Structures are given as C-alpha cells and as structure tokens.
Amino acid sequence: MKAKVHVYLKPGVLDVQGKAVEGALHDLGWGGVSNVRVGKLLEFDLDGADQEAARGELKAMCEKLLANTVIESYKVEVA
Amino acid sequence: MKAKVHVYLKPGVLDVQGKAVEGALHDLGWGGVSNVRVGKLLEFDLDGADQEAARGELKAMCEKLLANTVIESYKVEVA
Amino acid sequence: MTFKAAVLVFPGSNCDRDCKTAVETTVNGKVDMVWHEDTTLPSGLDLIVIPGGFSYGDYLRCGAMASLSPIMQAVKAEAERGMSVLGICNGFQILCEAGMLPGALLRNSALKYVCKPIELKIENRKTRFTNAYGNAQSVWMTQGNGDGNFFADEATLKDIEDNNQVVFRYAENPNGSMNDIAGLINKKGNVLGMMPHPDRAFEDALGSADGGPLFRSLVGALQSA
Amino acid sequence: MAQKALEYGLKADEYQVILNRLGREPNDVELGVYSVMWSEHCSYKSSRLHLRKFPVTGPRVICGPGENAGVIDIDDGQACIFKMESHNHPSFIEPYQGAATGVGGIMRDVFTMGARPIALLNALRFGEPDHPKTRRLVEGVVSGIGGYGNCVGVPTVAGETNFHAGYNGNILVNAMCVGLADADKIFYSAAPEPGLPVVYFGSKTGRDGIHGATMASVEFSEDSEEKRPTVQVGDPFAEKLLIEATLELMASGAVAAIQDMGAAGLTSSSVEMAGKGGLGITLNLDKVPQRETNMTAYEMMLSESQERMLAILKPGREEDGYRIFKKWGLDAAVIGETNTSGNIVLLHKGEVVCDLPLAPLSDDAPLYDRPWVEPHAEAPISHADVPAHDLNAALLKVISCPDEASKRWLWEQYDRHVMADTLSDSSTGHDAGMVRVHGTKKALAVTSDCTPRYVQANPYEGGKQAVAEAWRNLTAVGAEPIAITDNLNFGSPEKPETMGQIVRAIDGMAEACRELDFPVVSGNVSLYNETNGISIPPTPTVGAVGLLKDYDQRVGFNKVQPGQVIILIGE
Ligand SMILES: Nc1ncnc2c1ncn2[C@@H]1O[C@H](COP(=O)(O)OP(=O)(O)O)[C@@H](O)[C@H]1O
Numbered sequence: 001m002k003a004k005v006h007v008y009l010k011p012g013v014l015d016v017q018g019k020a021v022e023g024a025l026h027d028l029g030w031g032g033v034s035n036v037r038v039g040k041l042l043e044f045d046l047d048g049a050d051q052e053a054a055r056g057e058l059k060a061m062c063e064k065l066l067a068n069t070v071i072e073s074y075k076v077e078v079a
Numbered sequence: 080m081k082a083k084v085h086v087y088l089k090p091g092v093l094d095v096q097g098k099a100v101e102g103a104l105h106d107l108g109w110g111g112v113s114n115v116r117v118g119k120l121l122e123f124d125l126d127g128a129d130q131e132a133a134r135g136e137l138k139a140m141c142e143k144l145l146a147n148t149v150i151e152s153y154k155v156e157v158a
Numbered sequence: 159m160t161f162k163a164a165v166l167v168f169p170g171s172n173c174d175r176d177c178k179t180a181v182e183t184t185v186n187g188k189v190d191m192v193w194h195e196d197t198t199l200p201s202g203l204d205l206i207v208i209p210g211g212f213s214y215g216d217y218l219r220c221g222a223m224a225s226l227s228p229i230m231q232a233v234k235a236e237a238e239r240g241m242s243v244l245g246i247c248n249g250f251q252i253l254c255e256a257g258m259l260p261g262a263l264l265r266n267s268a269l270k271y272v273c274k275p276i277e278l279k280i281e282n283r284k285t286r287f288t289n290a291y292g293n294a295q296s297v298w299m300t301q302g303n304g305d306g307n308f309f310a311d312e313a314t315l316k317d318i319e320d321n322n323q324v325v326f327r328y329a330e331n332p333n334g335s336m337n338d339i340a341g342l343i344n345k346k347g348n349v350l351g352m353m354p355h356p357d358r359a360f361e362d363a364l365g366s367a368d369g370g371p372l373f374r375s376l377v378g379a380l381q382s383a
Numbered sequence: 384m385a386q387k388a389l390e391y392g393l394k395a396d397e398y399q400v401i402l403n404r405l406g407r408e409p410n411d412v413e414l415g416v417y418s419v420m421w422s423e424h425c426s427y428k429s430s431r432l433h434l435r436k437f438p439v440t441g442p443r444v445i446c447g448p449g450e451n452a453g454v455i456d457i458d459d460g461q462a463c464i465f466k467m468e469s470h471n472h473p474s475f476i477e478p479y480q481g482a483a484t485g486v487g488g489i490m491r492d493v494f495t496m497g498a499r500p501i502a503l504l505n506a507l508r509f510g511e512p513d514h515p516k517t518r519r520l521v522e523g524v525v526s527g528i529g530g531y532g533n534c535v536g537v538p539t540v541a542g543e544t545n546f547h548a549g550y551n552g553n554i555l556v557n558a559m560c561v562g563l564a565d566a567d568k569i570f571y572s573a574a575p576e577p578g579l580p581v582v583y584f585g586s587k588t589g590r591d592g593i594h595g596a597t598m599a600s601v602e603f604s605e606d607s608e609e610k611r612p613t614v615q616v617g618d619p620f621a622e623k624l625l626i627e628a629t630l631e632l633m634a635s636g637a638v639a640a641i642q643d644m645g646a647a648g649l650t651s652s653s654v655e656m657a658g659k660g661g662l663g664i665t666l667n668l669d670k671v672p673q674r675e676t677n678m679t680a681y682e683m684m685l686s687e688s689q690e691r692m693l694a695i696l697k698p699g700r701e702e703d704g705y706r707i708f709k710k711w712g713l714d715a716a717v718i719g720e721t722n723t724s725g726n727i728v729l730l731h732k733g734e735v736v737c738d739l740p741l742a743p744l745s746d747d748a749p750l751y752d753r754p755w756v757e758p759h760a761e762a763p764i765s766h767a768d769v770p771a772h773d774l775n776a777a778l779l780k781v782i783s784c785p786d787e788a789s790k791r792w793l794w795e796q797y798d799r800h801v802m803a804d805t806l807s808d809s810s811t812g813h814d815a816g817m818v819r820v821h822g823t824k825k826a827l828a829v830t831s832d833c834t835p836r837y838v839q840a841n842p843y844e845g846g847k848q849a850v851a852e853a854w855r856n857l858t859a860v861g862a863e864p865i866a867i868t869d870n871l872n873f874g875s876p877e878k879p880e881t882m883g884q885i886v887r888a889i890d891g892m893a894e895a896c897r898e899l900d901f902p903v904v905s906g907n908v909s910l911y912n913e914t915n916g917i918s919i920p921p922t923p924t925v926g927a928v929g930l931l932k933d934y935d936q937r938v939g940f941n942k943v944q945p946g947q948v949i950i951l952i953g954e
Binding site for chain 4: 169170172173175176179180210211212214215216217270271272273274275300302304355357358360363364365
C-alpha cells in the first residue's frame, strides 16, 4: 500500500518559512499570492492490505512521531 | 483560487530525512514501512480565476524559487 | 560529597563532551556518559544533562526522535521523582518534544542558523539552577541553533508567566522567541531547558565563565537541602 | 572502446598505453577504473612534476603528502592531522550540497587517519556581488558549509572570502579540516598482508555523481530520469556516526588499514589500499550495500555516494566491526579480501567483471611536463610612482570594498564554539583561529590565506606572499608556525600561460616554504577552473597550522591598553 501523510502547522502557529516564501514570491512579482503555508508530505510503502487498519496505524505514527501535536496537525491517506 | 505545490526529491537523490524517519519508525515497531520520502507541500491562495493560467504561473514559481530543479521535482494543483 | 551527573548521548549529540567538561571544571563533578539505548540511569545522580547537538540529524523535527528513545523513559521517571534535569539547546528541544516542558521550538525567524554570544536577563534567581547568580542582572553565553524560536499557545504562555517559569530571557531577541524566552523551567522546578550554552561558558578563555554559577547553584541547592 | 575511452576522459595515447599493457581491450568496468585513476583529480598528471619542488620534510613532520592528509608532531605524543580540498565545480552546480559534501569529504580525509576533527576553515571566492548568480551561490555555499559542519559538531573557526568578476562563472570553495590524534596511533591506507577481510561501512551506495558519459550510450526510456547522474547529497548525521564508529573501531585495535571513499569511492579506495600494499584485492560487488536497484558494476565502482569507508581488518576481527557498526546504526559488509595476485578482481552476479593488474594503474599513470611560458608579471610599483590621494577618500574606498566588508552575516551561520575549546574565531579579530588541544595548555592556531590579485600580478611573488601571510598570521597570535597544506586552484594546464602561472606560483610558494622552514604536508590541486575559455584568477590557497605551547601566552587585541607603544616591524 502507498501511504501519504501531510503534516502542517496549526492555524495559530506563525509559519516563518511560509512568510519568507510569500515575501520572496512578492519580490519576484507574484503579488497575487497570499497565506502561504509550508507543510511536509511524507510518502512511503506500507505492508498489508487492510486500508482501514492502515489508516489507524498511520494516525498512531503521527501521534507518536510524525507530528508534534502542540504545533502541528496531520492528514493521512492510503491507496 | 487555492494552489498546492508538492516539491520532492528526484528519484535516486538520497533522502537523508526519509532514511532517518524510516529508521525511527522501524525502531518504534513499524517494520512494514519502507521507501520513506519526505517532501514539501506548499499551500496558498492565488488571485485570478483562470486555472490554466494559474498552473502556468505555479510552474514558473517552481522553476524560479520553490524547487531546486537540480535535485527536486514538483507537481502543481489548483482548485 | 562528589557531585554526580549523567550526560545522555544520542546519535548526533555533539555537545556531550562539552557538558561533561563543564561539570568537571565548574564543580569538580563525576560524570557518566549514558547511551540512548540504555534503559536505566546510574544510581546516586544529582543531575541529568541532555546535551546539545543534532540528535538524529535534526531530521523531521529537532529532538523528535531522541524524545522517544529508551533512556528518555528513565529520565521521565527520575524527573517525576524530583531529579534535576538540564536540557541545553537540542536538549531543550528534546524536553519539549518529550512533553517534559511546555511549548515547542520553531525555526528561527530569520530561517538561518545563528551562532553568537548573547546577553541573558536572569528572570528567576530562586531556582535550583540559578541561586548562585547572586545579584547579577544579566549574563553572557553563546548560542548556536537553527530552531530556537520558542512557541506556546496563548493559554500555555500565560501559564508559564504566571508560574514564574521563565528563567532566562534574551536581552535582544535573536530568533523570534515568544516573550523573549531563552530558558524555562517546569512547574515543579527541577527540569530546566535553555537554548544558550552554559557548557561553552565555563572559563574566561572561552569568552565567558557565566555558565559556572548554573552548575554551582545545583551543588549549593544540594548542600542546603 | 576507443571511442568510449574518449568519452570517459582518457586521451587517445593514454588508451593506447592501456591496450599495450593489457594486450587486449579493457571492458567497460575496467575502462571506468582506468579513467578514474588516471583523471587529473586522482593522478595529478599535470601538476605532479612541479609539486615535487615543495619541501615536505622537517623535524615535526610525521607524514607528508601522499596519504589522505598530512601529519605533524605537536609534542607530548600528540599529532595534528590536516588537509585542504576543493569542491568548486559541484558547488557551482548545487551550492548547498556542493559545499556541504566538500566539508564532509575533507573531514573524512582527516579522521580516516585516526584523528578527531577539531577545527574547520573555508576559503571562498565568488563572482562580483551584483552578478545575477552570486547571491544564490553565496547563500547556498555558506548555509551548506554551516549545515554540515554545525551538525557534525566541529567548529568552523576561520576562513576568507573574496569577490571578483574572474569567478563569475567558476566559484571556488576550498575547505580545510584540522584533527587531533595520538602520534603512535596514526592509520594508513596500505594493505599490510594478504588474506585479510575488506569491510565496507557507512551509507549505502547509490548512483550519485556518476559521470554523464555512460548516459550518452543508454537509450532513453520510461525510467531514464532515474538513470540520470545525480548530484551527491551530504548527510552530516551519517558523517557524525561515521566519525564515532571509525574512531571506536580504530581504538578497538581491529583496523589494519583504512581509506575513505572520496571521488569515485570504491575504485580509488580499493586500488590504493591494495596497490600501496603491493598486494591484490578481490571484491564481490553483490555484497556492497546498495540504495538503488539494478546497479551495474560500473555504477558501483564510480559512485560518489557520500559518507562511506573501506577498512581492512586484522584477522578474525569482523565481529568487533559489526558490533560497532550496529551500535552506530551504519550499514556494513565484508565485501572482499586481500591476496597476493597483484590484481584487482571484481565479481558481480557470478561473473568476473574486472581483472586488472594493479601496478600499471600507478606505474603507467600519465605524467605530463606540460609546455609553459613565463607568465605575464606586472612591473613592481615604486613608492614614488604612486600619486598622492586624499586619505579619507582612499579609506572610504577601501572599507567599502566587498573583500574588506564585514563577513559577520556569513560566519554567524557557522558554529564556532562547539567542542568548547575555541579561543579565537572569525568574530574575535585575531589573525588566526585558535582552538585548545583538549585537556592541555596547548593550542593550535589555524589560518587560510591567498591574495589572488597578487598572484595574478606576479605568480611567483604572489605564491611567496600567500605562504608568508599565513606565516605572519600564525606568529601574530603567538604561535610557532609548523606546516602548511595547499589548494592550487587554476585554469586549464593545457594553456601554456596558465601552466606558467601554476609553475611559477609553485616556485614562489616552495621558495617561501624553504626560507621559513614551513613544509607542505598535504594539498589538493583543482585545474580547469574556467568558463568560456577564460580562466579564474590564479588562486593557490594556503592553509597553515601553528602551535602554542601555553595558550595563556596567546596574543590578541584584548591585551591592547591605552598608553602602549606601537612598533612597526619590517621594511
Ligand atoms: N568564509 C569564511 N569562513 C569563516 N570565517 C571567515 C570567512 N571569511 C572571512 N572570515 C573571517 O572574518 C574575519 C575577517 O576576514 P578578513 O577580512 O579576511 O580578515 P583578515 O584580513 O584579518 O584575514 C577573519 O577572522 C576571518 O577568519
């Protein structure tokens, strides 16, 4: 199975990287860009065939390691 | 418009983060995980309504700033 | 009585020897190095130091992988029993990731690693880590990190301030840290995390000896206990 | 094959030498081995003749050029091991990774010999500040150097940075590493005896940096992107583990010989270890830890994947190795054995894919006495010819020059204090960086120097000047200058004028070294630094090390007080 985990900063947390990217895009002439947020996308292979179970495992991985829930949220996907 | 840009290491380029994350997941008991790749997902708002034009702009942003095309590839999405 | 400390070693720790030397030099202490895969700590300890460095390369998030290592279970248990724990730089990040201190450390606002001597205001001199600073208003230590920008949500931040948990504040904020926080202690007062390095400021030859009183404070606290 | 040899960078006459010696056509893998070993980078074919002019011995020299790094005696049974190396071309293509892997490579040269790295330096030359590429290159190079050195935990204490239009299309990134070892525990690369296990450890092998030549002969298909040569990516975390594991393995007494895998890693390391030992070596490539699938023998032998080592262990010590590699989480495998064949034999998927006699690889290696002409040299300017200037205007002009501008933005990104032994660094205003020899009153002073504009004006005098400046910077902090390493960055040696610069700069450096008893113990040559046929300004960078017996006696501005006398020494 292919797994995708998207980890991103919670709305209230200042995204310094996003801000810097936004500033740079504006400087390059793309003034129509706003609210840039930079997150992580992890992709990997996962043994097993049960998608529901896999989603559960992925959530556990996020809670334990892949996301710091003090500052980050996550979404998981299997295919 | 909502824009999404996924920037990831080209196949064959060593993903040092992915390697470390995979090791950590194995240590935590998730041995069924393999080929971990860590990429960036940028999300932002974009002025305008023409999706085709937007896709073109996003590609230009990637070539110019968002991706380091020597080692990274990218995918863009608008909605 | 000899002061006994343990310094944890994770893959990628690089201030482990510095911390050992600092404890030896400042309080003539005896230091054991403890490997991250160990599950127990040496007996009779007075201090556990979680050193700076790039545990697991800082990959994913600084301190995330180290906070899950076997030895951290033992450290948590000891901390609950009141043992002094000092996390410096990456050690501070590990303590936050382990939930032993509130908040998190984000990328520096300038998005760059910054290494420079830095002035710290001592905000709380009644802790077991700061009682030997006397009347000193501020001290100098060097700092070197890419993720030293302290963040906590509003309620947590208020809680931290209300409980007098901020121990060191930057005189000039180098990284966007909320409320200029450079170091903070847990509610119980036995776990301190800080970004600047007392372990690089223990002799005049190194540019500052202001880290010395931090270690001497712990000895003092033991003697008066 | 003759055509392929050309693609691999071998000249027609060089290929003929191979044919004559082998009495047959080499296969693809063998040709790859030859092309690597006979490249300018590995064989020093254009410079070797002239490098012999350097004085390389002295009372404190334990090991001069020829090994991974130079070794000098710093008393009390301790040794200092150091070297400088360039990563110019990779840094221009991918500044962050290019510079980072440059730092990683030079550290491996030093710890391979048994030293713990204790200081890093970097000498950088960029194009004009307002050239469109410069900004991105400076950003990338500086964060790459910092990103790698900071993570490994070795302080970057000094360096130099110049800007000049001559580097617009070809920047220079020279990195130097200084390490500390016990003088009786230095490790060398020569395999000592047959029948010993050859162990690979570190990161897995991927297709990183394999030269593009092969791709020209591969049909394009779906996965052609995957087969494209890729930029080497550095993993400083892996390097940190590699340092600890290597030093632990050495301390365990298991190591008979050891070599890091630098450029064309597996080829040069195995050829050199067996060749220097006068032995033979057989490697089973199926055993090589691989990151990608379906790697060919050629790809494995030419891969420039980072953070890898090759060691020859003493008999029966494999288990010690595995215990240590496991502790530090490194991949490792016994991939071969030394023998008396005198050949390098490579097995892959049950077939012999390479069988070459080792001696000719070094004995027949090309050595060129390239034609050169006396380079252009400016006439000396007499004091009397200099027109009078408004001093204030002159001062303003000097301090607004980018070369003189503060480099704070740059060195603030470098951890200068880790290891808690730094006495002076880029921020303290000393002429040299100083780090204590841990646990002693001794300290090492380190500096890197070259003024390309002087070398351009007069290669001989400029070469002398670079050495003399390094010497002065060490003495100015109170250190005894001991030895130097160098990094000779020039354009194409095939141009007589450039070759003349190389020859005369070396003459000047050698002269200064002799005069000052300042031997050269290691170095690196980087040629063909040019774009569109225009060469960079000649840049022979000097890295130097000095010793302070008591660091309390060090000298610096901090001892300056009002009312002291100022003395000018010299002409
Ligand atoms: N690339 C660099 N890396 C580290 N330090 C640097 C670098 N470039 C300049 N510096 C430091 O900045 C300071 C000033 O540089 P420079 O003007 O070249 O000094 P000097 O003329 O005294 O050699 C020196 O301490 C030098 O070590």
